[in-house]
Amino acid sequence: xxxxxxxxxxxxxxxxxxxxxxxxxxxxxxxxxxxxxxxxxxxxxxxxxxxxxxxxxxxxxxxxxxxxxxxxxxxxxxxxxxxxxxxxxxxxxxxxxxxxxxxxxxxxxxxxxxxxxxxxxxxxxxxxxxxxxxxxxxxxxxxxxxxxxxxxxxxxxxxxxxxxxxxxxxxxxxxxxxxxxxxxxxxxxxxxxxxxxxxxxxxxxxxxxxxxxxxxxxxxxxxxxxxxxxxxxxxxxxxxxxxxxxxxxxxxxxxxxxxxxxxxxx
Numbered sequence: 001x002x003x004x005x006x007x008x009x010x011x012x013x014x015x016x017x018x019x020x021x022x023x024x025x026x027x028x029x030x031x032x033x034x035x036x037x038x039x040x041x042x043x044x045x046x047x048x049x050x051x052x053x054x055x056x057x058x059x060x061x062x063x064x065x066x067x068x069x070x071x072x073x074x075x076x077x078x079x080x081x082x083x084x085x086x087x088x089x090x091x092x093x094x095x096x097x098x099x100x101x102x103x104x105x106x107x108x109x110x111x112x113x114x115x116x117x118x119x120x121x122x123x124x125x126x127x128x129x130x131x132x133x134x135x136x137x138x139x140x141x142x143x144x145x146x147x148x149x150x151x152x153x154x155x156x157x158x159x160x161x162x163x164x165x166x167x168x169x170x171x172x173x174x175x176x177x178x179x180x181x182x183x184x185x186x187x188x189x190x191x192x193x194x195x196x197x198x199x200x201x202x203x204x205x206x207x208x209x210x211x212x213x214x215x216x217x218x219x220x221x222x223x224x225x226x227x228x229x230x231x232x233x234x235x236x237x238x239x240x241x242x243x244x245x246x247x248x249x250x251x252x253x254x255x256x257x258x259x260x261x262x263x264x265x266x
Contacts, residue, residue: 027055032066033091034178039067042089044082049091067104074103114234115217116161116170117154119241122146122252126155127168130188134195140202143249144209145195148216150249151241157187169194209258213242 031042033049045051054066078096079088088099124146131149135142152170153159165172166184171193176184179193201212204220214229215222217238222230229239250257 027057030054030056030066033089035091038091040089040091041066042087042091044085044087044089046089046091046093047082074101076101115151115153115238115241116156116159117150117152117241119151119244122245122248123150123155124252127157127187127191130191131195134192137192138195138199140195140199141209141246141250141255143253143255144202144212144246145191145198146249147242147245148194148198148213149191150245151238157185157190166190169197171197209246210239210243213239 029043031045031051031053033040033042033046033051035046035049040046040049042051045053075090076092077088077090077099078092079086079099080093080096081087089096090102092098131142131146134140135145149155149168152165153168155168157168159168159170160166161170163172166176167190168187169190171179171181171184171190173184175197176190176193179196181189181193183189198212198216201215201220202209205211205215205223211223211228214235218230218232218235222232222235229235246258
């Protein structure tokens with residue numbers, strides 16, 4: 001590997017959170033980029049991604065976590081030329097050359113919450129049109145989206161959890177922003193964002209509704225850490241609640257039974 005003063009050293013010391021092109025710079029700049037529900041870090045905005053600029057003081061006592069709650073992140077640092085400048089990033093883009101492999105331990109998923117909705121009869125009237133449209137647009141089971149909404153908020157678009165989750169789908173502020181939701185209490189935005197998030201989780205877990213529900217409640221990092229449903233009392237109860245509601249909503253929507261049926265991962 002060629003000598004790269006300060007650049008790669010800074011990257012490693014900061015666990016890929018920041019890079020400075022000038023070793024004398026007082027601030028280090030990194031872009032957190034989102035594409036297809038995946039996160040990458042780069043020293044310049046990535047073409048084709050939605051990126052937000054983060055500046056970190058060199059004198060900061062602790063470098064912030066810019067990855068989010070993703071469990072153990074393993075990947076490759078690449079370098080490429082962009083607009084005549086050497087750029088480093090963690091996404092493989094055209095013309096990028098691998099520099100080194102890395103492993104970063106991000107914080108575990110957010111502590112689980114019990115959810116604000118109670119198991120009861122299926123309710124098809126609340127926001128029926130919005131649920132149908134969001135499920136169709138994101139190619140996700142309508143009954144599953146409604147089961148999550150029922151478990152999360154009881155369809156209360158003004159609901160707020162103790163941890164700050166908002167609206168019908170109880171999206172956390174950062175998650176809402178990443179999903180393009182500008183008003184977490186607007187029921188249509190919340191449902192669209194929740195359906196998009198659930199669609200992404202189901203793709204990640206290859207259609208496993210149990211793990212998707214657990215990740216929605218406790219976070220992807222927690223599911224990765226435990227290899228399935230985290231052993232949190234709240235999450236175990238939440239998953240059981242969603243499983244029961246999912247069956248009820250499939251029946252109410254006259255959808256065929258799931259095969260195989262839902263089960264709690266061990």
